[in-house]
Amino acid sequence: MLKPSSFQPSSYEPTPANGLVAYFSMEIAIDPQMPTYSGGLGMLAGDTLRSAADLNTPMVAFSLVHRKGYFRQMLDADGKQTEDSQPWRVEEFCVEETPRVTVALENRVVALRAWRYDVVGRSGHLLPIYLLDADLPENSEWDRGLTDHLYGGDANYRLQQEVLLGMGGVRMAHALGLPVNVYHMNEGHAALLTLALLEAQTGGGPLGQVTETDIEAVRRKCVFTTHTPVPAGHDRFSMEQARRILGAERAARLEALGGCHEGLLNMTYVALRFSRYCNGVALKHGEVSQAMFPEYRVDSITNGVHGPTWVSRPFAELLDRRMESWRRDHLYLRNAIALPVDELTEAHAQVKEALLAEVAARTGLVLNPKVLTLGFARRAATYKRADLLFHDPERLLRIAQSGGGLQILYAGKAHPQDEPGKALIHSVIEKAKQYSGADLRVVYLENYDWRLGAALTAGVDVWVNTPRRPYEASGTSGMKAALNGVPSLSILDGWWIEGCVEGVTGWAIEDGADDEAEAESLYQKLETAVVPAYADSERWARLMQTTIALNGSFFNTNRMVKQYIRNAYYPLQLLAAQPVAEMVSAE
Numbered sequence: 001m002l003k004p005s006s007f008q009p010s011s012y013e014p015t016p017a018n019g020l021v022a023y024f025s026m027e028i029a030i031d032p033q034m035p036t037y038s039g040g041l042g043m044l045a046g047d048t049l050r051s052a053a054d055l056n057t058p059m060v061a062f063s064l065v066h067r068k069g070y071f072r073q074m075l076d077a078d079g080k081q082t083e084d085s086q087p088w089r090v091e092e093f094c095v096e097e098t099p100r101v102t103v104a105l106e107n108r109v110v111a112l113r114a115w116r117y118d119v120v121g122r123s124g125h126l127l128p129i130y131l132l133d134a135d136l137p138e139n140s141e142w143d144r145g146l147t148d149h150l151y152g153g154d155a156n157y158r159l160q161q162e163v164l165l166g167m168g169g170v171r172m173a174h175a176l177g178l179p180v181n182v183y184h185m186n187e188g189h190a191a192l193l194t195l196a197l198l199e200a201q202t203g204g205g206p207l208g209q210v211t212e213t214d215i216e217a218v219r220r221k222c223v224f225t226t227h228t229p230v231p232a233g234h235d236r237f238s239m240e241q242a243r244r245i246l247g248a249e250r251a252a253r254l255e256a257l258g259g260c261h262e263g264l265l266n267m268t269y270v271a272l273r274f275s276r277y278c279n280g281v282a283l284k285h286g287e288v289s290q291a292m293f294p295e296y297r298v299d300s301i302t303n304g305v306h307g308p309t310w311v312s313r314p315f316a317e318l319l320d321r322r323m324e325s326w327r328r329d330h331l332y333l334r335n336a337i338a339l340p341v342d343e344l345t346e347a348h349a350q351v352k353e354a355l356l357a358e359v360a361a362r363t364g365l366v367l368n369p370k371v372l373t374l375g376f377a378r379r380a381a382t383y384k385r386a387d388l389l390f391h392d393p394e395r396l397l398r399i400a401q402s403g404g405g406l407q408i409l410y411a412g413k414a415h416p417q418d419e420p421g422k423a424l425i426h427s428v429i430e431k432a433k434q435y436s437g438a439d440l441r442v443v444y445l446e447n448y449d450w451r452l453g454a455a456l457t458a459g460v461d462v463w464v465n466t467p468r469r470p471y472e473a474s475g476t477s478g479m480k481a482a483l484n485g486v487p488s489l490s491i492l493d494g495w496w497i498e499g500c501v502e503g504v505t506g507w508a509i510e511d512g513a514d515d516e517a518e519a520e521s522l523y524q525k526l527e528t529a530v531v532p533a534y535a536d537s538e539r540w541a542r543l544m545q546t547t548i549a550l551n552g553s554f555f556n557t558n559r560m561v562k563q564y565i566r567n568a569y570y571p572l573q574l575l576a577a578q579p580v581a582e583m584v585s586a587e
Contacts, residue, residue, distance in 0.1 A: 019181025021569050023049065023061040024169055024190035026161070027070075027150055030117055030129060032450040034093055035069030035086040038150055039379050039413075040476055041227060043450075044281075044557075045186055047306035047476075049129065051557035053121030057565065060178055062169035062190075064161060065090055065115060065131040068148040073413045075446040079429030081414055081422045085149075090115050094131060099175035103168045105160050106245055110143045111136045112168045114176070122327065130176070132168050151415065159237050159245050162267065166192030170200070182569050185224045185275070188235050188267030191259075194218055194274035195250060210253065215274070223568040224275040226268060226298070229288045229473045235267040272296045277568045281474040282495050288470050299567065302495055303474040304560040307333075307552070310480040312458035314347040330556045336485075336548035341541040348485060348544065355459025358452075359409065363443055367407050371441075372534045374489075375460030377411035377448055378477060380421040386410065387424060388466040390431045391519035399523060400440040403531035407441045408432075409460060411448035453477065458484040462530060465490035466509065466522070472496075482551035485544030489525060491518065499555060503529065504546045 027042030028049065037043060045061075052059045069086025076082070094115035102109045114130040121127065134147045146160055170193045173180050183193055197218045202210055228234050242251040242265040254260065259270035272278055272293060279299040280286035286300025307330050311319065319326050322339055326332045349369065356367045367373070378384055389396060389408065400406035410428055414421030425444065432442035445452060457463065463481035465472070465488060472494035479495065481488060487506035490496045500508045507525045512518040533539050 019058070019179045021052075021057065021059040021182040021184055022169070022173055022178070022180040023052075023059055023184045023186060024165065024193055025061065025063055025186035026165060026189035027066075028061060028063045028129060029450060030119075031093060033088070034117075035088060035449075036063065036066045036131070036150070037450075038070040041187060043305075043453075044303055044476055047304070047309060047557045048186075048561060049119050049127055050121075050306040050309060051304075051561045053119045053125050053127040054123075055558065055561055055565075056121060056123060056125040057127070057561060059127055060173070060180070061127070061129040062165065062172065063129065063131055064147045064150070064165055065133040065135075066148065066150040067133070067135065068152075070150045071413070071416060073447045075425070075429070075444065079426035079444065081425055083416045090131065090133070093117060097130070097176065099172065100136075101168060101171040101175050103164055103171065104247065105143070105163060108140070108143070110134055110146065110164065110168075111138050112147075112164060112172065114172050130169075130172060132164060132172060134164065155237060156241060156245065158235070159241055162189050162235070163192055163245065166190045166194070167196040169193060170196035174200070181221060183222050184564075184568070185222065185271050187225065187227050188271050191224075191235075191267040191271040191274075192246075194222055194270060195246075195254065197221060198274075210257075215257070218274050219276045222271075222275040223277040223279075223564075224271040225279055225281065225301075226271075226289055227281055227285075227473050228268075229280075229285055229292075229470055231292065236261075236264040237267075238264060241265070268293075277571075279568065282498065284470065284497050285473045285494065301560060301563045301567065302498060302555070303476050303479070304554075304556040304558070305476050305479045305483065306557045307483055310454060310457065311483050312347075312351045312454070314350040315458070315484050318343055318347045330558045331553050333483075333553035334549050336552065337545050339545055339548070341538065341545075344485060344544055345537065345541050351455075351459045351484065352461070355409075355455045358455055359443060359445065362445060365441070365443055367441055367443075368405065371405040371407050372403065372462070372531065373407040373409065373460045374462050374464050375409050375456045375481070375486075376464045376466075377409070377445075377453060377456050378465070378475075380412040380414035380425050381418065382420045382424055383468045383471040384412075385466045385468055385515070386412065386428050387431070388515060388519055388522065389464065390428065390435075391515060392523065393431055393435045395523050397435055397437075397440050399526050399531065403527075404535070405439050405441075408443070409456060410442070410444040411446075411452055411456060413448055454480070457481040457486065460486060461534060462486065462506070463488045463490070465496065466518070467491055467493050469493045469511065479551065479555040482547050482555060485548050485552075487543055487547045489522070489530060495555060499551045501546070501550060503533075504543070505551050506547065 025045040027037045029037035029042040029046035071083040074082045094117045097114045112132050117129045119127040135144045201214045201217050258273045261269050279301045280289040281303045283300050290298040323332050323335045429444050436442045457480035463478050475494040478488040489507045491509045510521040
């Protein structure tokens, strides 16, 4: 058997002229009214496709329809989270396609249809997204609900969803007549598309007769992006589940081909084994992933965000007046260094006032637009340490008192099954009630979603991020803030290692041995750097200029998609072809 590698020499070079890129993601943030996403992964997917459409990239995308959405978050006065479904009507946004395909699950067959949503690029280029849907009368009641809930149910439900996404998506692409020559797996949820490609390569024959030539043919078509920097975060399923849901023959073949690890079917290993290119989502994350999977080659392409989606209206109007080419080419944002200070300050004031009006509408709390306002909004996972700001609440209160006041806006959902995450939300809200007063105002906003995220990242004065290293693969919320001139105060992890220019694009919370040391650095930076800078309006305006010019111009999906095109989809130069025997001996 070939030893694994993420980029084998090959004589095959895909080009835009001979096919499409098919982008597979379990979640895609398509439209604010379509709850087809949970957070950062889905937002990244949506921004990727919007930029791909802007760049006229020959691409299509596949996901599941998620008729019941992710969940709506409700928080009571004590900070206890409860959840409800988010039903939506797919026919109000999408057009049903004619073909039907089937996928075998356990000892039954599940039928799928596809709903099409067209992303329209700047020049009118259409990029279709196909949402797979099992809600068909020929399916059982259970099977009709398999495409309803994003990240819902137990491990059996999740594996069945991943079969439908990967194998069903490949079959739907064929049924639609799409000439796909590159399959991009955005995270391991879609890894089983490789099994569908392998079966198509062998003409549906016995998997026991798969040859290395067949495997290489699949690998030529596949690229894989991993987003998870810790082993426990990768999708893993028991071999009993794999045999029962996939079938004994398929499970045995995946195991024999290196798709299992520590006795479990591991979707990351499946994707790595069958991909010619793999990347992490920041330079540091690429290094971490390479160390996790030393038998594979892992590259890195740092994430970005879609500028026109996340730049607030006042800022977009300012940029359109002063540098109209920014929408076509985000590198023109380098010219933000020359934006008039008064216009820049006024644009941010408008956005901040709109944000505080939204806070008042949601909570009844009236905040002061002249007071330094910090934002912290992300999934409520314990490693993200939403409570680090409250490590020494008395110290935080003293900083607020000496600095003319401080306002902190929190938001974020905990997964319904994440009890520690829910406890974290409760802890933050309890401390907010205990220490909020005239000088320190702390608000936790419920049901963090696309619209609230856009308001927060654009309207606060400083974006705060405090993950425990090295668990932040990349992060994109701070990139959205940067596009709006909002600097970050963050742990040096993920994208911020690349984006932090001290005092120019924000400030680094210095690495420490424990939470106490890093909290001390956080407080010290607030006291000695952030608060004094905010008190000097001209200095703060220059900080906003450099934040947009340096970080807004680079950390965007226009640059990111171009890197995927050059390095993953259509590399300019592939290694010369070698016989299989030489490839084996070379490794």
